[in-house]
Amino acid sequence: MGDTPDSSPAKKTGQLSNPLNTGIPVNSDTTRPSVSAISLNTTLFKHDALSKDAHNWTTWSRQFIQRLRMNQGADAYLTGKVPQPNRFAEPRAYSNWWANNGSILGFMGLTILESEQEIIDDATTAKEAWTKLNDCHSQEGPVKQVQLIRDALAIRYSTSEKFASTSSKLTTLNKRIWAMGAPSPELFLCILMINSMSGLPELRSTRENVAQALAASDGPDIDSDKEPLKRRLMT
Structure with a gap:
């Protein structure tokens, strides 16, 4: 016959089926913390x-992600995939979690400028700090990239400046442009349009409106039905 409720193994040993949710210390935490x-x-x-x-x-x-990944998959702390252990049920694992979290925050702080540090000063976890940085930098991408590409296209070799200096400027701008990711076809089309209008004073207002529409959108994929300026230029 099967065990009755009073004679089940869990009842005999006084153990609960899921001690992690109850704060009861886990025996393996001392030797094999989670x-x-x-x-x-x-x-x-x-x-x-x-x-x-x-x-x-x-x-x-x-x-940054690649380096953390090489450290026992520590990049998982950036996305919150490593759950924080219960401090009472797993005190050692809990202590390890916070130590790992602190190391990642410290590493992050050492690889960013002081102005970036201000963004994550109040973050207590690596995930929170990573999210703040990501939100801050992803919002400026398309518009800044347009500006950088326009700056690069405006540079000309001249006898008044050493060719090596001009090449150095182009190299620097090129690195900055591609560091932001490859432009989508829609974004590059906007770049071409904005750049092509620069020689006509009568198109100055249209050029500014296109740039503002791009800046106000969520990204380079402007809906032509909602953005009539782009549709007008494409027809």
């Missing part, structure tokens, strides 16, 4: 400090 301490190796991180002026979020964030 969250192990991570000793971050950051020596392989080779990137300029994150800066909004440098528009380098795309390349910086990619390398």
